[in-house]
Amino acid sequence: MIPAFAVQSLSKRYPHFALEDVSLSLQPGTVMGLVGANGAGKTTLLRLLSGLAAPDAGTVEVLGHRLPEAQADARREVGLASEDMRLYRGRSLDWHIDLVRQIFPSWDDDYAATLVRRFDLKPQQTLGGYSHGQRVKALLLLCLARRPKLLLLDEPTTGLDPVARLEVLEALADVLRDERRSVLFSSHNTADVEQLADRIAFLHAGRLVADADKESFLDQWRRVLCLGAAPPTLAAWPEVAAVRSAGSQVEVRVRAWREDLSDRLAAAGLRVERVDPMSLEEIFVTAVRTGGAA
Amino acid sequence: MSFAPNLPLIRLLVVKDWQLFQKQLAAYVLAGIIALALLGLAKPWAFHLGATLLLVVLVAAACFAISTSLLVERKEQTLAFVMSLPVTPLDFTLAKLAGNLLTFGVPYLVLLGGTAMVILGTPIPDGFVVFAVLVFGHVLLAYGLSLAVAMRVESEGWNTFVMIASMVLVNPFIMVIGQIDAIAGPARTDAITWSAPALAILAAQILLFALAIAWTAWSLGRRPAFY
Numbered sequence: 001m002i003p004a005f006a007v008q009s010l011s012k013r014y015p016h017f018a019l020e021d022v023s024l025s026l027q028p029g030t031v032m033g034l035v036g037a038n039g040a041g042k043t044t045l046l047r048l049l050s051g052l053a054a055p056d057a058g059t060v061e062v063l064g065h066r067l068p069e070a071q072a073d074a075r076r077e078v079g080l081a082s083e084d085m086r087l088y089r090g091r092s093l094d095w096h097i098d099l100v101r102q103i104f105p106s107w108d109d110d111y112a113a114t115l116v117r118r119f120d121l122k123p124q125q126t127l128g129g130y131s132h133g134q135r136v137k138a139l140l141l142l143c144l145a146r147r148p149k150l151l152l153l154d155e156p157t158t159g160l161d162p163v164a165r166l167e168v169l170e171a172l173a174d175v176l177r178d179e180r181r182s183v184l185f186s187s188h189n190t191a192d193v194e195q196l197a198d199r200i201a202f203l204h205a206g207r208l209v210a211d212a213d214k215e216s217f218l219d220q221w222r223r224v225l226c227l228g229a230a231p232p233t234l235a236a237w238p239e240v241a242a243v244r245s246a247g248s249q250v251e252v253r254v255r256a257w258r259e260d261l262s263d264r265l266a267a268a269g270l271r272v273e274r275v276d277p278m279s280l281e282e283i284f285v286t287a288v289r290t291g292g293a294a
Numbered sequence: 295m296s297f298a299p300n301l302p303l304i305r306l307l308v309v310k311d312w313q314l315f316q317k318q319l320a321a322y323v324l325a326g327i328i329a330l331a332l333l334g335l336a337k338p339w340a341f342h343l344g345a346t347l348l349l350v351v352l353v354a355a356a357c358f359a360i361s362t363s364l365l366v367e368r369k370e371q372t373l374a375f376v377m378s379l380p381v382t383p384l385d386f387t388l389a390k391l392a393g394n395l396l397t398f399g400v401p402y403l404v405l406l407g408g409t410a411m412v413i414l415g416t417p418i419p420d421g422f423v424v425f426a427v428l429v430f431g432h433v434l435l436a437y438g439l440s441l442a443v444a445m446r447v448e449s450e451g452w453n454t455f456v457m458i459a460s461m462v463l464v465n466p467f468i469m470v471i472g473q474i475d476a477i478a479g480p481a482r483t484d485a486i487t488w489s490a491p492a493l494a495i496l497a498a499q500i501l502l503f504a505l506a507i508a509w510t511a512w513s514l515g516r517r518p519a520f521y
Binding site for chain 1: 300303306310313314370371372374375377378379380381382385518519520521
């Protein structure tokens with residue numbers, strides 16, 4: 001089966017930033033959340049995946065098209081929307097729809113009409129009169145109604161008020177029910193990613209820190225609260241991501257939880273008080289601080 | 295990598311630019327017609343006022359076409375939307391050049407034709423046509439250079455500098471060709487005389503304009519990607 005995208009040993013260097021040696025792929029029908037702080041390289045990776053940027057090293061294939069050589073062919077099957085993308089303020093949504101419809105034979109008029117109603121947009125109104133949330137929804141409509149095989153969304157919910165954010169997330173959740181469609185969306189909001197993604201990749205300072213199924217992240221990471229004195233070698237245990245002591249309390253963040261770890265901690269002189277699951281945000285922060293998740 | 299342009303898509307993008315800017319450019323044409331009407335009065339005060347207004351309109355139309363279709367699109371981030379469509383750098387470059395040449399070319403040609411008609415149809419000496427065409431030639435060259443820079447350089451400051459500098463040079467240009475007897479002399483008569491210096495200047499203007507546009511199309515169209 002042809003992957004929705006596959007990048008291998010990908011690098012892109014700018015004067016003050018470099019994306020280095022990223023290898024990542026997405027199987028069809030999968031939703032991947034790309035999590036990273038501002039400046040982590042999410043936009044650069046999405047530009048490379050849409051053929052807008054050419055890599056300095058490595059390869060990019062999207063829906064079987066080699067990029068950037070076949071960028072136009074790939075973008076016929078890809079919906080790309082980014083937080084820094086704007087529509088023409090002096091023109092209406094109808095005008096934009098008419099333009100995009102002429103370019104994409106796959107344009108679905110019925111679906112577009114459904115989305116207009118769902119997003120409560122006024123198609124004849126010029127976009128200058130739209131709120132930021134409405135403009136984001138209009139942009140998503142223009143992406144979704146062309147029925148792309150792969151959706152690339154760069155920070156789609158950034159700057160939205162809670163209501164608009166919820167509407168956009170619900171619309172995306174609907175789209176994601178289509179098992180043939182693959183989605184990569186970037187965000188620094190781990191709650192959005194946790195809600196929508198099947199697979200999660202962490203990007204930090206231009207490097208891929210982790211890439212795994214959401215469930216394996218949530219299953220494997222644990223916060224273990226102990227009493228006692230942490231042995232000096234604890235932080236070097238392969239399954240331990242971070243150790244923090246406060247008085248007699250020791251918090252151990254574990255990247256690969258196993259039931260026998262409690263016994264090993266006890267043998268090392270620590271009494272395990274609690275074992276809690278970690279949120280995706282905690283996992284992300286711990287992973288980037290420690291330089292890896294797996 | 296295919297270097298065959300997608301002509302239907304380029305046509306769509308050109309039409310898009312035309313639709314976006316046609317109202318404002320119609321306003322420039324209207325202002326130009328007022329300038330031509332003043333020229334047509336064939337009185338010294340009206341001639342000077344009309345000529346000044348015509349130059350202002352031409353320069354403004356040139357700067358408007360470049361700034362709205364390139365600089366403002368960059369600033370307002372609508373270029374990102376265009377680049378999300380299935381366009382290659384070659385399609386994008388050709389569409390931007392063609393759209394810009396169309397949006398400026400239409401008012402430019404209307405005003406050039408109108409100026410010639412006014413000169414030939416009023417007591418203004420017919421020989422002044424050559425002088426007027428050379429002035430129009432300078433604006434065309436300044437426009438071509440400004441467009442080439444705007445396509446390549448993102449800095450708003452540099453673009454503004456090149457646009458203003460090249461357009462403002464029309465004043466010394468008028469003074470220079472006014473000092474060339476082979477051009478200034480026949481301009482005061484009813485004989486339309488294309489002297490060797492006039493033809494050489496016009497040829498240089500057209501050649502440099504064509505080179506600026508061709509170099510821009512060639513160099514930017516060959517890029518493998520936008521970034």
